[in-house]
Amino acid sequence: MTQHQTADITQAVLDRLTPETDPRFREIITAVVKHVHALVREVDLQPGEWMQAIQFLTRVGQTCDDKRQEFILLSDTLGISMLVVQMEQARRSAQALKDKSASVKPTEATVQGPFYWQGAPALPLGSDIGQGMPGEPAYYSGRVTDTHGQALANVCVDVWSGDGEGIYDMQMQDAGMRLRARFHTDAQGRYDFWSIKPFYYPVPADGPVGDMLRAMGRHPNRPGHIHMMVYRDGYVPLTTHLFPADSPYLDSDAVFGVRDSLVVPFEKHAPGAAPRGKTMDQTWHSASYDFALAPA
C-alpha cells in the first residue's frame, strides 16, 4: 500500500522527516504542517480558494524589492510581527524580573517595520535631522539607564521616522537618507536631538496587502510614531517607537504596535527661544522619554 488517506496525509508528510533533521527545524516545520493542514480541513478549503491563496502569496513575494518588504507588511497587518515582539518582550521581562534588586522595568518593544536603513549617519547630540523637511519641529530628549536606574553612557540611539506628512525617505524619489541618525548618550546617559513631530500615515496599500485590508474592511493607517533602536554591548537591544499622545489611530494601529507605555505627550510651544540655542519662527514641540535596557 503506497497511498495515504485524507485522514493520514498530515502524518505522511511528517513521517518524511529524517532523523538527521535539525531538532529545532523539525519542531517548527512539524507545527507548520500541522497548522496549515488543520486550517485547510477546518475551512474545507476549495480548490479555487487554494489557487487564490497561491496567487496572493505569489503577489506578496513579487511585490518585495530592496526598498519594500510586503511579507513583513503582511505579518505586521495580521498581528504576527507584534505577537513575536511581545513574546520576546515577555521573555526579556521575565529575565529582568529575576534580578530582585532591579527598580526599573525595561522599556517595551514594538515592531521594527519595513523602513529601517542600516548605517544612518552618527551625529552629535542636539543635531537637527528634521531641518528642511515637511512637518512641525520637535525636540526629543531623555536618558538611557539600566534596570537599576544607572545611567548608561555611549548607548547608540538609532532614530528614524517619516516626515510631517508620514512619508519616509525610502519612499521618496531620490532615495537618500533623511530623518535618520545615530546618536550616542553622554556620560550621564542623556540623549537629545531635533527632528519633526511624526504624523500618522497609511502603510503601503497599493499592493496585495492593501487588497487584503480592504477585503477585511480595515483602514491602513498607523498612528504617528518615531522609531528608536537603542543598543549597547552587554544589554538586550531595544527596538521601539514613541507615539505622540494626540495622534489619530492610536486605538486602531494597522500593525497593532501601540503600547500604552510608549505613548508620550508632545508639549506644544510658541515660536521663540528653544533648546540647543535655537530661535524658532514657528510652533514647535518637545517630547521627553527615558529608556531602560535589560542586561543581556
Place this chain on the structure above:
Amino acid sequence: MTQHQTADITQAVLDRLTPETDPRFREIITAVVKHVHALVREVDLQPGEWMQAIQFLTRVGQTCDDKRQEFILLSDTLGISMLVVQMEQARRSAQALKDKSASVKPTEATVQGPFYWQGAPALPLGSDIGQGMPGEPAYYSGRVTDTHGQALANVCVDVWSGDGEGIYDMQMQDAGMRLRARFHTDAQGRYDFWSIKPFYYPVPADGPVGDMLRAMGRHPNRPGHIHMMVYRDGYVPLTTHLFPADSPYLDSDAVFGVRDSLVVPFEKHAPGAAPRGKTMDQTWHSASYDFALAPA
C-alpha cells in the same frame, strides 16, 4: 486603554474585521490568523526565526515567474495541495454515492502540478506526441464513461508529461509545446494515443523549496507519471495522473500524489507491429486505463 496584551492580540486582530467583510473570506482569514498565531506561540518563535521565515517566503515568491510556480511547489511538497485535492475528491465521491444506481466509482484525482499549459494542440485519436523525444514509446488507450458505465463521447482528454528523462517542455530552452495534446473520445468513449513512458524526476530543487527539502532530509523525486485532465460539460472535471507500476519512488512521491487506483501496469513489447499501423524498431510499452467522470 489602547493596547492589547500578548494573550489577546489574536482577538484584537479578529476584532478589526468589519461587518461588511464577505462571510466566506471572514471564515478563512479568521482561521488563518488563529492558526498562524497559535503556531507562533506553540513553537515560541524567536525574532531571528521569524525573520528567516519572512526571507524564505520572499525567496519563494521571487522564484516564481511565468514558467515556474514555487508557491505551488511549496504547497505540493508539504502535502497541502494533495490534501485539498483529496478533500475535493471526497466531496465528489459523496455526491456520486447519493446516486444508488451508480456502478462505477469516479476516477481518483491527484495534484495538477506546475507544468499544465493551457491550449495544447487538439489532435486526432491515435496521434503520436512522443515522436522525436527522448524516452521509450508507449501506447495509451481506454474509455471514458460516466458512473453508470455509459460511454461518454467527445470528452476532452488533455495529456501532458515530461520526456523519457523526466524533463518537461516548459523546462527546455526553446519553450515550445512538447508531449502535450488534447484528444477527444469517439462515439464509444474511446481514446488512444502514442507518447513515451514517463520517467521519475526531481521537482525543481535549485530554489528555496529545494533548500527546505534538504533541511528535512527528503529526496525531491516524483515517480514517473503522465498527467491527464479529463473534462466535458455536465461532468466534474478530473485532473489526475497515471503512474507506471514499475516506477521508483511510488512509495515516497515528493508531492504525496500517488493513489493506488492510478498505478497502472505498462506492458513491455518487443520491436515489431504495434497499434495504429506502426512498426516499432525498439521496445515499446502499452498502458490501458478507463476513466469515470462524476456528474456535475
